[in-house]
Amino acid sequence: MKKILLIVVLILLAAAFLLGRNIVSFQSIPMLLNAMTGQGIDSPDAATVETRLQVPNNFGLSVYASDLPNARFITMTTNRDLLITRPHKGDVVMLRADSSNPRQGGERTTLLEGLNKPSGIAVHDGWLFIGETDAIGRIAFDQSTGKTSGDYQRIVEGLTSDGNHPYKQVKIGPDGKLYLSQGSTCNVCEELDPRRSTLSRFNIDGTGEEILATGLRNTMGFDWAPWSNELYATDNGRDLLGDDYPPCELNLIEEGKFYGWPYFNGANEPDPDFGFDVSGQSVTASGLNPIAPAHEFRAHNAPLGITFVNTEAWSEDYKKMALVALHGSWNRSIPDGYRVVSLHWQGDEIISKDFFSGFEKAGDVIGRPVDVTQGPDGAVYISDDYAGSVYRIAYGETQKPIVSKVPVEIKKEFVLVEPDWLTDANRSVLAERGSRLFKQFGCKGCHISKGAPGRMDLSTVNQRLQYTGVIARLTKPRSPMPTFPLTEEDKKALATFLMERAKTQ
Numbered sequence: 353m354k355k356i357l358l359i360v361v362l363i364l365l366a367a368a369f370l371l372g373r374n375i376v377s378f379q380s381i382p383m384l385l386n387a388m389t390g391q392g393i394d395s396p397d398a399a400t401v402e403t404r405l406q407v408p409n410n411f412g413l414s415v416y417a418s419d420l421p422n423a424r425f426i427t428m429t430t431n432r433d434l435l436i437t438r439p440h441k442g443d444v445v446m447l448r449a450d451s452s453n454p455r456q457g458g459e460r461t462t463l464l465e466g467l468n469k470p471s472g473i474a475v476h477d478g479w480l481f482i483g484e485t486d487a488i489g490r491i492a493f494d495q496s497t498g499k500t501s502g503d504y505q506r507i508v509e510g511l512t513s514d515g516n517h518p519y520k521q522v523k524i525g526p527d528g529k530l531y532l533s534q535g536s537t538c539n540v541c542e543e544l545d546p547r548r549s550t551l552s553r554f555n556i557d558g559t560g561e562e563i564l565a566t567g568l569r570n571t572m573g574f575d576w577a578p579w580s581n582e583l584y585a586t587d588n589g590r591d592l593l594g595d596d597y598p599p600c601e602l603n604l605i606e607e608g609k610f611y612g613w614p615y616f617n618g619a620n621e622p623d624p625d626f627g628f629d630v631s632g633q634s635v636t637a638s639g640l641n642p643i644a645p646a647h648e649f650r651a652h653n654a655p656l657g658i659t660f661v662n663t664e665a666w667s668e669d670y671k672k673m674a675l676v677a678l679h680g681s682w683n684r685s686i687p688d689g690y691r692v693v694s695l696h697w698q699g700d701e702i703i704s705k706d707f708f709s710g711f712e713k714a715g716d717v718i719g720r721p722v723d724v725t726q727g728p729d730g731a732v733y734i735s736d737d738y739a740g741s742v743y744r745i746a747y748g749e750t751q752k753p754i755v756s757k758v759p760v761e762i763k764k765e766f767v768l769v770e771p772d773w774l775t776d777a778n779r780s781v782l783a784e785r786g787s788r789l790f791k792q793f794g795c796k797g798c799h800i801s802k803g804a805p806g807r808m809d810l811s812t813v814n815q816r817l818q819y820t821g822v823i824a825r826l827t828k829p830r831s832p833m834p835t836f837p838l839t840e841e842d843k844k845a846l847a848t849f850l851m852e853r854a855k856t857q
């Protein structure tokens with residue numbers, strides 16, 4: 353697998369060389385591999401944290417958790433338990449609060465697994481919502497106990513996940529609606545699926561889809577300003593137009609508006625590839641009326657998560673403020689980004705300042721911020737998918753930085769939940785049918801028996817997957833397991849057979 357990835361990277365480099373463009377610098381190779389596999393580097397040690405990472409005066413930093421490869425988007429419960437999506441692992445990890453030490457995370461458990469590259473995560477009104485690449489799912493979730501119950505249900509299905517930006521972000525708006533952003537399939541192109549490169553909105557149960565805003569190339573973060581309820585969204589500008597162009601964007605989202613991609617960059621400058629019609633006229637002539645960004649980030653900074661922070665307990669310098677995680681460039685000759693900035697709404701202006709920096713120094717990268725969330729303790733928590741870490745930054749706590757104890761094992765807190773369609777009346781019929789299908793399709797050829805390594809041993813599948821998880825694996829098997837022509841009823845039958853068999857082993 354690693355070999356294939358290396359070949360892909362080498363082809364990219366060759367293409368970059370042939371085109372004479374700065375697509376990637378050599379420092380970017382480990383980051384490209386990380387983007388493709390989710391494998392990164394170790395969390396920084398205590399000395400590195402102290403000498404490299406910087407927060408403003410009057411804030412204290414700790415490495416809240418390390419040894420959490422591929423930690424992407426995060427949210428925190430009212431109980432201060434941190435929930436983390438890990439797209440390449442297909443899981444959602446919960447990091448419990450440690451009541452004896454607020455500066456470090458406690459016990460870890462896997463809340464959900466077997467998901468399709470989960471990214472977006474939100475908790476609202478007794479539910480945990482997850483943005484998978486092809487669906488939005490939810491499961492009943494009690495914030496006070498940190499426990500899920502019942503089945504994981506995909507309430508929006510059939511989202512397309514091809515191309516460059518398959519990840520989906522989800523959040524719940526102040527209007528109680530479910531918001532979804534879907535990135536583009538490409539760097540610049542006209543999309544076939546009208547839902548790509550948009551922000552859309554649903555009722556909380558996944559019904560009533562409406563597209564809210566279009567022309568958004570890859571919006572991985574959005575949040576509402578608490579003083580106005582205005583919706584702001586980050587967006588990553590296109591590649592292959594040089595080191596310093598076009599800017600990445602913060603957009604103020606308004607219903608029905610178009611935000612430029614792929615025809616315009618930055619403040620509505622026509623794109624060299626898509627901004628002109630055949631006669632050389634700017635495409636504005638054809639009636640497109642793009643909205644310019646509310647704020648521009650430097651090119652290739654890759655703004656991802658944004659969170660408006662409640663700063664009532666902080667000093668006057670931090671009023672009307674959001675934090676934005678800049679993941680950092682992978683295709684710029686001199687790396688840039690790699691920090692968390694604070695944006696300050698001052699009059700008509702949005703001013704950017706460094707909030708958490710030092711991840712990149714002379715090309716040496718020790719982390720890449722992805723998302724920011726604020727806990728009920730007022731501290732902010734920042735995920736880093738490259739060093740597999742979570743950082744905590746707290747106002748007024750100015751002790752020396754500390755690093756997390758490593759490594760910490762992730763425990764499984766697994767309760768198998770029976771689905772609604774399974775009853776005592778149909779259980780044995782389904783199990784028998786499943787047993788026949790298992791033989792008919794030669795499942796045993798690969799899933800030999802008890803004691804087979806890892807996921808090949810289906811006698812313990814009930815400790816890893818829910819019924820829905822088994823059905824998901826049969827619907828979309830992971831290579832090298834082939835896809836079988838199974839009906840929904842066949843899948844239920846196979847799941848029942850495997851679960852019943854596992855119980856008796």
Ligand code: HEC
Pocket residue numbers: 466789790793794795796797798799806807808810813816817822825826830831832833834836846
């Ligand atoms: C060609 C070999 C092969 C065949 C045939 C095969 N599988 Fe698999 N199966 C695999 C591999 C490899 C995995 C692990 C993939 C992964 O990493 O998730 C797997 C994973 C699974 C899982 C997920 C297990 C877990 O714990 O995540 C289930 C369930 C499963 N297979 C069921 C079946 C059933 C039912 C059949 C027959 C209809 C079948 N498989 C046929 C190779 C096979």
